[in-house]
Amino acid sequence: MRFEGQRIAVTGGAGEIGTRIVSKLMAEGAQVTVLDRQAPARPNIGHIACDLADPAGLESLATAMAQSPWDVLINLAGVQYFGPMEGESPDSLRRTLAINLLAPMRLAQAVAPGMRARRRGQIVNIGSIFGSINFAHFASYSSSKAGLRAFSQALRRELAGSGVDVTYIAPRAVKTAFNSAKVVEFAAITKTAMDDPDKVATQIVEAIATRRRDVYLGFPEAFFVRLNALFPALVDRALAADDRKVSRLFA
Numbered sequence: 001m002r003f004e005g006q007r008i009a010v011t012g013g014a015g016e017i018g019t020r021i022v023s024k025l026m027a028e029g030a031q032v033t034v035l036d037r038q039a040p041a042r043p044n045i046g047h048i049a050c051d052l053a054d055p056a057g058l059e060s061l062a063t064a065m066a067q068s069p070w071d072v073l074i075n076l077a078g079v080q081y082f083g084p085m086e087g088e089s090p091d092s093l094r095r096t097l098a099i100n101l102l103a104p105m106r107l108a109q110a111v112a113p114g115m116r117a118r119r120r121g122q123i124v125n126i127g128s129i130f131g132s133i134n135f136a137h138f139a140s141y142s143s144s145k146a147g148l149r150a151f152s153q154a155l156r157r158e159l160a161g162s163g164v165d166v167t168y169i170a171p172r173a174v175k176t177a178f179n180s181a182k183v184v185e186f187a188a189i190t191k192t193a194m195d196d197p198d199k200v201a202t203q204i205v206e207a208i209a210t211r212r213r214d215v216y217l218g219f220p221e222a223f224f225v226r227l228n229a230l231f232p233a234l235v236d237r238a239l240a241a242d243d244r245k246v247s248r249l250f251a
Contacts, residue, residue: 002209004029007070009111011052011103012077013045014038016176020201021076028209035061035107036077052077052103053095062110070111072208074124075104075148082183084250085139093140100144105151112155112164119163124208125152129172129216132225133235136243137186137250145170156213165211170225172218174200182249189249190242193218 003025010025012018013034022032022045033046040047048064051057065073079099081088108123115121130138131145152168159166173179173187175194187194195218207215216222228235 001027001029003072006030006072007033007068008072008074009033009035009065009070009107010074010076011035011107013074014040014047015076016178017174017197017201017204018076020198021074021204024201024205028205030072053098055098058098058103058106062106065107066110066114069114069118070121072122072124073107073111074126074208075107076126077103078126078128078145078178080138080141080178080183082137082141082180082186084137084247087250088140096140097144097147100141101147101151104148108151108155112159115164116159116162121164122167122208122211123152123155123164124167124169125149126204127152127168127170129170129218129221129225131170132216133221133228135239137246152214165213167207167212167215169204169207169212169215170217171195171200171204172221185249186246189245193221 008025008030010018010022010032013022014036019041022034022040023042025032033048034040035048035050037049037051048061050061077099079096081092081096104125112123125148127148128145130142131149134142134146149168152166156166173192173194174197176197200217203217216225224235
């Protein structure tokens with residue numbers, strides 16, 4: 001079994017995708033601890049209750065994480081605001097950046113020294129295609145995931161040669177309750193595919209097991225990631241008509 005005896009921490013591990021990832025990891029021999037406000041539904045799983053958006057709570061968690069030997073940290077937890085940027089509350093903006101970006105950075109900072117000392121480990125950051133193709137009406141979400149992508153690349157370069165790998169995985173939309181009714185409408189208007197959560201969880205676990213560096217899930221989205229990096233004006237034009245249609249959801 002590929003994760004036999006490995007100690008793995010998963011933020012957001014009690015959610016719909018998190019539960020599936022945890023089950024797959026445990027089936028391959030991992031000792032999993034879920035870092036989440038909710039307790040995992042499955043018994044006999046380690047659980048640390050935490051609110052990643054709370055500064056004191058995050059610092060307490062990071063201190064505890066630094067005191068234990070971890071083989072893998074999976075930063076999965078995330079929140080999303082969909083709507084015009086000026087309509088997002090300051091609290092929502094802070095929470096989005098705290099959970100999606102600050103928490104992964106702080107937890108990576110906490111576990112990296114121990115991994116480096118043991119000369120083995122893996123930090124896995126679950127981003128989003130939206131972190132590379134920055135859609136209108138997802139400004140804070142896209143920005144936080146773009147930051148996570150940049151952090152992953154920078155940290156990988158910093159840890160090169162240490163025995164610690166950094167994996168960045170960017171799924172596209174997934175069919176879960178994470179999506180609000182308006183996000184579902186957005187997907188219908190833009191013909192955005194929504195992937196099966198079991199399939200996505202399997203792809204994430206496979207990417208972790210094979211210690212891949214950067215993984216973008218879904219076509220044609222993975223192609224548009226490269227196109228947007230090289231020719232963003234082309235993507236602007238390609239998205240413009242859909243952006244106008246989507247804006248009517250908030251009229």
